Amino acid sequence: xxxxxxxxxxxxxxxxxxxxxxxxxxxxxxxxxxxxxxxxxxxxxxxxxxxxxxxxxxxxxxxxxxxxxxxxxxxxxxxxxxxxxxxxxxxxxxxxxxxxxxxxxxxxxxxxxxxxxxxxxxxxxxxxxxxxxxxxxxxxxxxxxxxxxxxxxxxxxxxxxxxxxxxxxxxxxxxxxxxxxxxxxxxxxx
Amino acid sequence: xxxxxxxxxxxxxxxxxxxxxxxxxxxxxxxxxxxxxxxxxxxxxxxxxxxxxxxxxxxxxxxxxxxxxxxxxxxxxxxxxxxxxxxxxxxxxxxxxxxxxxxxxxxxxxxxxxxxxxxxxxxxxxxxxxxxxxxxxxxxxxxxxxxxxxxxxxxxxxxxxxxxxxxxxxxxxxxxxxxxxxxxxxxxxx
Amino acid sequence: xxxxxxxxxxxxxxxxxxxxxxxxxxxxxxxxxxxxxxxxxxxxxxxxxxxxxxxxxxxxxxxxxxxxxxxxxxxxxxxxxxxxxxxxxxxxxxxxxxxxxxxxxxxxxxxxxxxxxxxxxxxxxxxxxxxxxxxxxxxxxxxxxxxxxxxxxxxxxxxxxxxxxxxxxxxxxxxxxxxxxxxxxxxxxx
Amino acid sequence: xxxxxxxxxxxxxxxxxxxxxxxxxxxxxxxxxxxxxxxxxxxxxxxxxxxxxxxxxxxxxxxxxxxxxxxxxxxxxxxxxxxxxxxxxxxxxxxxxxxxxxxxxxxxxxxxxxxxxxxxxxxxxxxxxxxxxxxxxxxxxxxxxxxxxxxxxxxxxxxxxxxxxxxxxxxxxxxxxxxxxxxxxxxxxx
DNA sequence: AGCTAAACGAGACGGTACGTCGGGTCTTGGC
DNA sequence: GCCAAGACCCGACGTACCGTCTCGTTTAGCT
Numbered sequence: 096x097x098x099x100x101x102x103x104x105x106x107x108x109x110x111x112x113x114x115x116x117x118x119x120x121x122x123x124x125x126x127x128x129x130x131x132x133x134x135x136x137x138x139x140x141x142x143x144x145x146x147x148x149x150x151x152x153x154x155x156x157x158x159x160x161x162x163x164x165x166x167x168x169x170x171x172x173x174x175x176x177x178x179x180x181x182x183x184x185x186x187x188x189x190x191x192x193x194x195x196x197x198x199x200x201x202x203x204x205x206x207x208x209x210x211x212x213x214x215x216x217x218x219x220x221x222x223x224x225x226x227x228x229x230x231x232x233x234x235x236x237x238x239x240x241x242x243x244x245x246x247x248x249x250x251x252x253x254x255x256x257x258x259x260x261x262x263x264x265x266x267x268x269x270x271x272x273x274x275x276x277x278x279x280x281x282x283x284x285x
Numbered sequence: 286x287x288x289x290x291x292x293x294x295x296x297x298x299x300x301x302x303x304x305x306x307x308x309x310x311x312x313x314x315x316x317x318x319x320x321x322x323x324x325x326x327x328x329x330x331x332x333x334x335x336x337x338x339x340x341x342x343x344x345x346x347x348x349x350x351x352x353x354x355x356x357x358x359x360x361x362x363x364x365x366x367x368x369x370x371x372x373x374x375x376x377x378x379x380x381x382x383x384x385x386x387x388x389x390x391x392x393x394x395x396x397x398x399x400x401x402x403x404x405x406x407x408x409x410x411x412x413x414x415x416x417x418x419x420x421x422x423x424x425x426x427x428x429x430x431x432x433x434x435x436x437x438x439x440x441x442x443x444x445x446x447x448x449x450x451x452x453x454x455x456x457x458x459x460x461x462x463x464x465x466x467x468x469x470x471x472x473x474x475x
Numbered sequence: 476x477x478x479x480x481x482x483x484x485x486x487x488x489x490x491x492x493x494x495x496x497x498x499x500x501x502x503x504x505x506x507x508x509x510x511x512x513x514x515x516x517x518x519x520x521x522x523x524x525x526x527x528x529x530x531x532x533x534x535x536x537x538x539x540x541x542x543x544x545x546x547x548x549x550x551x552x553x554x555x556x557x558x559x560x561x562x563x564x565x566x567x568x569x570x571x572x573x574x575x576x577x578x579x580x581x582x583x584x585x586x587x588x589x590x591x592x593x594x595x596x597x598x599x600x601x602x603x604x605x606x607x608x609x610x611x612x613x614x615x616x617x618x619x620x621x622x623x624x625x626x627x628x629x630x631x632x633x634x635x636x637x638x639x640x641x642x643x644x645x646x647x648x649x650x651x652x653x654x655x656x657x658x659x660x661x662x663x664x665x
Numbered sequence: 666x667x668x669x670x671x672x673x674x675x676x677x678x679x680x681x682x683x684x685x686x687x688x689x690x691x692x693x694x695x696x697x698x699x700x701x702x703x704x705x706x707x708x709x710x711x712x713x714x715x716x717x718x719x720x721x722x723x724x725x726x727x728x729x730x731x732x733x734x735x736x737x738x739x740x741x742x743x744x745x746x747x748x749x750x751x752x753x754x755x756x757x758x759x760x761x762x763x764x765x766x767x768x769x770x771x772x773x774x775x776x777x778x779x780x781x782x783x784x785x786x787x788x789x790x791x792x793x794x795x796x797x798x799x800x801x802x803x804x805x806x807x808x809x810x811x812x813x814x815x816x817x818x819x820x821x822x823x824x825x826x827x828x829x830x831x832x833x834x835x836x837x838x839x840x841x842x843x844x845x846x847x848x849x850x851x852x853x854x855x
Numbered sequence: 856a857g858c859t860a861a862a863c864g865a866g867a868c869g870g871t872a873c874g875t876c877g878g879g880t881c882t883t884g885g886c
Numbered sequence: 887g888c889c890a891a892g893a894c895c896c897g898a899c900g901t902a903c904c905g906t907c908t909c910g911t912t913t914a915g916c917t
Contacts, residue, residue: 098865099865099909100908101865101907101909102909103866104868107868123401128897129899131898138868139868141868141902142868142869204400206396206397207400211313212313220452224448224452244463247445248467250445250448251441253444254442255437257448258414258440258443258447262406262410263406269433273433277437277467291889292887293888318877330890331879331888331890332889334879335889478884480891482883483893484893487893487894504781505781508872509874510871510873519896519897520895521876522895583779586777586831587781589773589832590773590776590777591695592773623840624846627843628843630828631847634823634828635820637824637828638827649813653813657817657821657847669916671861671915672862672914673861674863677862700902700903701903708863710866710905711862711864711865712863
């Protein structure tokens, strides 16, 4: 089906995602308006409505498209020689990235969008939150956690970073180290 | 110099908080409007603005006033004779309460409000999130955690419950148990 | 019913009517927008919608309020000593006034509004077209026309002026004189 | 240079005119949209814009093409042997036709289009209003009117019918008879 | 039989106006 | 001076059409 009619403008799509990213950084999620995005993108308002059903749909697509620099699960697992990287070292880079102020504002945006419910909630989970969680859980499993416990740990780690972003507390290396320690093996497990 | 003129109507105050609670449950935080609250409360819109500066101020006051049934840190510490209650048993009741669907919607509301920033963010933290965190941290300290680590653990526990609420996943006893285990002493600590 | 709440702002009302009159003259009926009227009036758009249901409602109220200078039926009948003034002399003033270009644009606006149908159509008739017709018919009756014939003559006279306005033809004294002659008594009537 | 390339589709032309006629009857001139016409005609929107410059161009072509049943000046002049037909008998058929409700809606449409000004105004005059007026004037001249007076009478007759259509009053035989009497010779003329 | 060029359907594009909704302020009269 | 009522200005919302602009697809007349 080679598609009839004028094809969708990739340029317009990028312009919208870019404009959304810039405005999000500049104004926060509130203060992000469809009209504002369209105007900055040099695009008709209708064009935005044609392709996206909500602000959060734009934001989450921008995240996935890499237009908004959110640290995605940095790589499946770069294990150097055979050793497992460990939650601590993974967090040292990911956690640092995710809590820089400019990133934190995006995190807050996603949280607000998720809170609203609707399709965006699931989209964000499917496209970002879920993969990150899977990544953390995989590391935990490699570190000896049972499947179920690993999933809970993943929630906890991601949740801690989310709470930090929502309460606007800076996150330092010590905090990340302590968070990483939650993934260490327990006495009972050896 | 207490009061010339008509005193503030306690009746109006309760009506506003109650109306906000009902609407929040019925419509979610989005869909919660000042006008809607005032109308349902049978109160002038100006009366709402006179006493509250934002939607979240109303909601958080309603939480503290007990009009919205959010499980506040269930009690300072009921320790029976001298034993520490443990994070697990505490979570068994609190966690269950906080993740029932009607409560979860309030949690999402607070998360959305926190994401917006502004005064609401701090108010919610001061009135609800902070106390809960302090409670968890106190339990962790009693369980042998260092101060800093306890704070991180508290974020993680609260964060895990928040993530569950935002992603609309049900939380069962096994989940809460696994979460509680994060607070157990480590091999390295003895 | 002494009315509760803030009373309607007469100032806003006048501003809207005035703005509409100015824009109508400047841009024509098309090119007249609610938003434009509100902006020029320094009034919220909602305020316009609160009190008027359409552009034509604004225009016809402006006509009746005298903000738009349309020659209303100039006076019932100023008969000096007992003689009837006659259609010709009446038209000499009224017809001249109603066909000046600035007035003609208003006439076209009313015609367009009437063509749309809806409540405005009737409003315009009740408030402007009808009275003018009644005036002309009264003169015709005084000149010896039967009731029914007078009404038809009134339609014809008003219609000729309307056609002139719609086709943008200038109307001169000779035209008005010829039009007035339609109201003269016939051979058959003596 | 007569045409290389695909020739204009006569089928598309008819489809557009027909669709416009149907929609005009169904929705009125307002509510008539280019997009709606194209869709109902099963034609691309661009095809409409390629051949017509405005809604009124479509409508007036449809009138001239006979797709819209407007009573055009019913015939140049059927005079049987040498007698003049008279305004009254001409109106009996034409006037009746032009004031049937389905026709009246078209008349209103043309009036609205004329009120808008621009090229449509002139096109309608050239293609419809003008010829009708010429017809009436010719009859009046045959009846003894001077040129100028005949033109005025034509305006008056056409105007009366227009006013009836705009004010949505039914027109009966008595009305038409009275209107025809305006074209009778005067006492002063013999 | 192939080539060329215009018209065709479809539908996305940048715009403008619409009418509605909610926000936060102001202004009444009554308590 | 608080209160219910309700009008005020403002600005975002999502929709509907506008007139223009590609697309890929016919469909003729001219090679």
